[in-house]
Amino acid sequence: MTERESSRYIDATAADWIARLDRGPLTNEEAQALEAWLAGDPRRRGAMLRADALSLLSESAGALAPQFEPTPFAPPAAPPPPGVSRRRMLAWTGVGGLAAASLGVLAITTQPAAAITTGLGEVRLVTLDDGSTVMLNTQSGMRVRYGDTVRRVELLYGEAYFTVVPDQRRPFVVDLPGKPLRAARGTFRVRKLEGKPVDILVDQGGVWLGEAGTADAVLLRANTRLVLPDAAGTPLPVPETISTDHVSRALAWREGKIAFEGDRLDQAAAEFARYSRTRIEIRDPALAGEPVTGLFAASDPAGFGRAVASVFDAKVEQRDGAVILTR
CATH class of the missing domain: 2.60.120.1440 (Jelly Rolls)
Structure with a gap:
């Protein structure tokens, strides 16, 4: 009778696979070995996901700099390199497409x-x-x-x-x-x-x-x-x-981010309200209708307010638990 792997051993093996995926795309032989390993025990998929989440948690979703100018999203200039990447491999095996939100x-x-x-x-x-x-x-x-x-x-x-x-x-x-x-x-x-x-x-x-x-x-x-x-x-x-x-x-x-593409500023403020107790108040109707495009840290409405103020020549204040935008 084959001895059942311990959860600790499975977690350690999953961490090794995530580290290997972080170094670059897998070869076809490595991809097949990973897929075979995942299929061997249903606990391994969960271990792979936990290792992926813990690894990605260290990648901070930081706020944008005050002088950030939102620009439209654009496709990559070139296709990704051949091989099996971390994201593709995790997606194929049913545990990927996930980023650990901060x-x-x-x-x-x-x-x-x-x-x-x-x-x-x-x-x-x-x-x-x-x-x-x-x-x-x-x-x-x-x-x-x-x-x-x-x-x-x-x-x-x-x-x-x-x-x-x-x-x-x-x-x-x-x-x-x-x-x-x-x-x-x-x-x-x-x-x-x-x-x-x-x-x-x-x-x-x-x-x-x-x-x-x-x-x-x-x-x-x-x-x-x-x-x-x-x-x-x-x-x-x-x-x-x-x-x-x-x-x-x-x-x-x-x-840990919020993406906008041409959304009204007041709509963006409402979206931030889902993530933070710090309110974004826009006290100018024309400013509220300005379109916003960019990628912002969901946990930093103040950073978003500074970025918006610099782009639209507005004034930003932070008081009484609110970020206030005026012109």
């Missing part, structure tokens, strides 16, 4: 019996019993109900990024108002904010919205987005194809 507590838990929630400015990484993971954004909540025939998660409110590993016996279902979201494997984000329609974005793989096998079920493939209609019974719109840059901006919160 907004607050980064927690790794097992299957819960009750709701899991995050507070203001907190991001939590949850590893489920099957190796699937959920990263909860600030002020979010979910409930997990795993059974013999289905893996079911209900997003109560907020925003979550799901990484689903295959299980031929049990589909992965996210309960949404009116329609379930089903996935066999892949990565996707669901956003369910108060007063706004449910927003689904697929990063990798594909998910079905609606009951499997029904005529009104909709397939969402990689790099697509679908906003559910508010009114019950309204036909679903056609999924919108989006660029990889758009996907990266929408998921920037996993790295």
Whole structure:
């Protein structure tokens, strides 16, 4: 009988693999060896994710300098080098596409019996019993109900990024108002904010919205987005194809950042309010409508205010728990 590996040994091996991935793309032989290792024990996927999170946690999502001038996002000048990179390899094995956010507590838990929630400015990484993971954004909540025939998660409110590993016996279902979201494997984000329609974005793989096998079920493939209609019974719109840059901006919160591209300044201020108790007040209507583009640290509204003031020739003050912008 083969002796079962200890959790400590698995964690140490996972850390070695992450260190190897950090040094550069894997060769085909190394990639096959990693995939074989991950397939050997379901605990190894969770260990790989923990090692990845701890490694990335040291990469600070720092604030932008005061003189930063927001510029539009642009695609890379050249394609990435050949081989298997850290991100690609982790994504293929069902544990990747995750960055350890430095907004607050980064927690790794097992299957819960009750709701899991995050507070203001907190991001939590949850590893489920099957190796699937959920990263909860600030002020979010979910409930997990795993059974013999289905893996079911209900997003109560907020925003979550799901990484689903295959299980031929049990589909992965996210309960949404009116329609379930089903996935066999892949990565996707669901956003369910108060007063706004449910927003689904697929990063990798594909998910079905609606009951499997029904005529009104909709397939969402990689790099697509679908906003559910508010009114019950309204036909679903056609999924919108989006660029990889758009996907990266929408998921920037996993790295402790907020990305804007042409958003109104007052909309940007409202987004910052999801992450910090420091309010951004804009006391000039014309300034509130100015478009903002750039990547900003979610935990630093003051740094955002200084950057905006320098670009739009505005005045910034910080008092009474608020960042005040005027002209």
